[in-house]
Amino acid sequence: MAFLAIPSLIQDLIPAASESINPWNWNLNATGLFFPTMHALSKFALLGACAVQSVMGLPDQVSRERREANLLKRSVDDWVNRETPIAWQRLLCNIGPNGCAVANQGVPAGVVVASPSRANPDYWYTWTRDAALVFKGIADAFARNYTTDLHTQLKNYVGSQAKLQGVGNPSGGLSDGQGLGEAKFMVDLKEFSGAWGRPQRDGPPLRAIALIRYAKWLVENGHKATAASQVWPTIENDLKYSAQYWNQTGFDLWEEVSGSAFFTIASTHRALIEGAQLGAVLGKPTRVYTTVAPQVLCFQQSFWNAREGFIVSNINGGEYRRGLDANSLLVAIHNFDPSAGCDANTFQPCSDKALSNHKAVVDSFRSIYNINRGIAQNKAVAVGRYSEDVYYNGNPWFLSTFAAAEQLYDALLVWKSQGSITITQTSLPFFRDQVAGATVGTHAAGSTIYNQIISAITAYADGFIEINSRYAHSNGALPEQFDRNSGAPIAAPDLTWSYSAFLTATARRDGYIPSGWGAGQATSLPSGQCQKFEIASSYSLPPTPSFPSSISPAPNAPVEQVTKVPTGCTNPEKVFVTFNQRASTQVGQVIKIVGNVPELGSWDVNKAIPLSAAGYTGSDPLWAITVPIQAGSNVQYKYFRITNGVAGVTWEGGNNRSYTVPAATCNIQQKNDNWQ
Ligand SMILES: *[C@@H]1O[C@H](CO)[C@@H](O)[C@H](O)[C@H]1NC(C)=O
Numbered sequence: 116m117a118f119l120a121i122p123s124l125i126q127d128l129i130p131a132a133s134e135s136i137n138p139w140n141w142n143l144n145a146t147g148l149f150f151p152t153m154h155a156l157s158k159f160a161l162l163g164a165c166a167v168q169s170v171m172g173l174p175d176q177v178s179r180e181r182r183e184a185n186l187l188k189r190s191v192d193d194w195v196n197r198e199t200p201i202a203w204q205r206l207l208c209n210i211g212p213n214g215c216a217v218a219n220q221g222v223p224a225g226v227v228v229a230s231p232s233r234a235n236p237d238y239w240y241t242w243t244r245d246a247a248l249v250f251k252g253i254a255d256a257f258a259r260n261y262t263t264d265l266h267t268q269l270k271n272y273v274g275s276q277a278k279l280q281g282v283g284n285p286s287g288g289l290s291d292g293q294g295l296g297e298a299k300f301m302v303d304l305k306e307f308s309g310a311w312g313r314p315q316r317d318g319p320p321l322r323a324i325a326l327i328r329y330a331k332w333l334v335e336n337g338h339k340a341t342a343a344s345q346v347w348p349t350i351e352n353d354l355k356y357s358a359q360y361w362n363q364t365g366f367d368l369w370e371e372v373s374g375s376a377f378f379t380i381a382s383t384h385r386a387l388i389e390g391a392q393l394g395a396v397l398g399k400p401t402r403v404y405t406t407v408a409p410q411v412l413c414f415q416q417s418f419w420n421a422r423e424g425f426i427v428s429n430i431n432g433g434e435y436r437r438g439l440d441a442n443s444l445l446v447a448i449h450n451f452d453p454s455a456g457c458d459a460n461t462f463q464p465c466s467d468k469a470l471s472n473h474k475a476v477v478d479s480f481r482s483i484y485n486i487n488r489g490i491a492q493n494k495a496v497a498v499g500r501y502s503e504d505v506y507y508n509g510n511p512w513f514l515s516t517f518a519a520a521e522q523l524y525d526a527l528l529v530w531k532s533q534g535s536i537t538i539t540q541t542s543l544p545f546f547r548d549q550v551a552g553a554t555v556g557t558h559a560a561g562s563t564i565y566n567q568i569i570s571a572i573t574a575y576a577d578g579f580i581e582i583n584s585r586y587a588h589s590n591g592a593l594p595e596q597f598d599r600n601s602g603a604p605i606a607a608p609d610l611t612w613s614y615s616a617f618l619t620a621t622a623r624r625d626g627y628i629p630s631g632w633g634a635g636q637a638t639s640l641p642s643g644q645c646q647k648f649e650i651a652s653s654y655s656l657p658p659t660p661s662f663p664s665s666i667s668p669a670p671n672a673p674v675e676q677v678t679k680v681p682t683g684c685t686n687p688e689k690v691f692v693t694f695n696q697r698a699s700t701q702v703g704q705v706i707k708i709v710g711n712v713p714e715l716g717s718w719d720v721n722k723a724i725p726l727s728a729a730g731y732t733g734s735d736p737l738w739a740i741t742v743p744i745q746a747g748s749n750v751q752y753k754y755f756r757i758t759n760g761v762a763g764v765t766w767e768g769g770n771n772r773s774y775t776v777p778a779a780t781c782n783i784q785q786k787n788d789n790w791q
Pocket residue numbers: 260262
């Protein structure tokens with residue numbers, strides 16, 4: 116996060132060695148490193164196997180491992196119990212208007228500040244991505260344990276985001292949706308106009324997912340009309356953005372690589388499926404989302420490196436890295452849907468692909484950090500973003516180490532609920548690290564291998580939490596990173612996302628299963644038949660949300676469940692028309708279409724629709740966009756070109772073009788044009 120990979124900036128952003136050693140009340144005296152329980156654990160380890168045998172009277176290896184696992188569990192239990200209220204308190208401290216770290220500093224209600232740090236690094240901003248992940252966690256916690264305080268936070272979040280969608284910024288405005296792809300804003304919701312990696316297309320789908328979680332709660336508690344009128348308009352803009360821009364490049368979640376990021380694509384897919392699910396219950400049009408979603412899921416499969424068994428996190432750019440990246444661990448945990456079992460297409464945490472990837476990503480950090488030295492292959496280690504990282508010298512991050520744990524807790528929940536574990540050739544190396552005798556096949560609950568795996572993975576997962584507990588500040592504060600050599604907690608202090616990552620990982624550890632998003636009903640296109648079309652819609656500023664004061668949980672919730680993903684095209688009042696315009700352009704130029712119907716901006720060039728160059732090649736200069744237009748419309752339209760940094764537009768020549776949209780049909784119409 117928060118780093119722009121312009122090489123000349125790198126030196127400016129990396130603190131001098133002296134700064135990185137002792138920035139925030141880090142006490143490096145020998146005992147200050149550990150909580151008492153961890154202290155006990157390390158002493159225990161020092162006793163060694165012989166001592167264990169004579170002291171504890173446990174002769175065999177298995178018993179010793181069980182002892183160690185129990186001790187680990189107890190010490191993690193202790194830390195989790197202590198850290199949970201601290202994490203909640205400090206997370207809420209970073210949310211306006213009253214959070215203790217941001218109060219009276221111009222932070223409006225519902226705005227998440229990334230970290231109170233204003234220098235080295237300056238994180239005194241609000242990121243759409245961070246805020247959405249934090250509020251998704253809040254909404255899940257709220258749904259399982261209603262409090263009026265969290266409810267106020269959620270309503271504030273809806274209000275802040277409805278407003279934020281209308282804030283013009285260097286990525287663009289709301290008229291064609293492009294401004295929604297801006298990554299960060301000033302804490303008072305003004306635009307951030309400095310140089311940055313933009314756009315970042317994961318913000319809109321992640322925000323939709325967070326808002327959908329709250330909207331589902333409203334539906335399930337009998338407040339459907341409120342969900343439809345107060346929350347849906349903001350969700351809808353984000354879903355439209357996802358359906359329109361999914362197939363264009365943008366910066367990844369670490370804000371460094373321009374290309375296609377696995378995290379962005381997977382988040383987009385989830386938002387479209389879950390948005391269609393909610394939209395159907397609210398009686399809103401959903402065909403745009405259900406049409407695009409299978410294409411996104413199809414594209415999502417292409418990030419898999421089958422030969423080496425891991426997700427290449429950035430493609431279409433950023434290939435100078437191997438691709439092993441905590442990006443993919445975050446996908447596994449944030450797209451977890453227990454109803455999809457161990458489905459690999461949607462990258463469920465217990466799928467063979469996600470487990471093989473977990474091993475590959477975690478292993479990529481084993482040898483590069485000094486603090487991971489000498490840790491056995493079957494034990495947890497500190498996890499960073501990606502091994503080539505140079506930001507702050509490239510350190511482990513709390514949130515990625517928590518994610519490594521959370522994926523395993525998710526997998527354990529599914530295995531236990533389905534009563535079996537399936538091992539494939541793909542996942543075998545992951546399991547063999549933990550249980551040497553693991554074999555390909557399905558191992559039922561009660562079998563030796565099943566039991567061995569459950570206890571080994573439980574301890575493995577706890578190990579990641581233990582690593583973070585060891586390197587957290589002794590008062591429980593969690594910054595962004597910890598030093599790869601000393602383990603000292605460094606970089607942005609009190610990172611809101613770190614607390615959220617702790618809370619979601621430990622909620623899974625405690626057995627709290629998040630509600631599903633329809634992953635089990637998602638369909639993909641047959642492999643090799645991925646399509647490329649993107650669907651444009653019109654965007655409008657959501658009305659300022661206002662919530663009836665009477666909203667409260669229904670005594671016997673749920674009143675209505677949001678579970679079914681709509682399929683097909685049942686009521687095609689709009690016909691999908693794909694405009695294919697062949698126009699040779701240069702970098703920095705964009706082709707747009709404008710026309711007489713509202714769907715084409717009613718001849719207002721400010722409401723024109725940008726075409727996508729996703730299909731543009733040297734031999735075929737294709738610009739394309741699919742637009743849902745009222746069946747039977749008589750359309751007059753024209754294309755024009757804009758050039759980055761140049762005022763005004765360049766119209767194509769000739770008369771206005773005309774096209775009659777056919778009567779209602781589910782077939783997508785193709786209109787082929789050449790720049791004239
Ligand atoms: C629910 O929230 C209340 C108030 O914050 C808290 O005291 C209680 O422990 C929570 N219960 C659970 C199960 O999380």
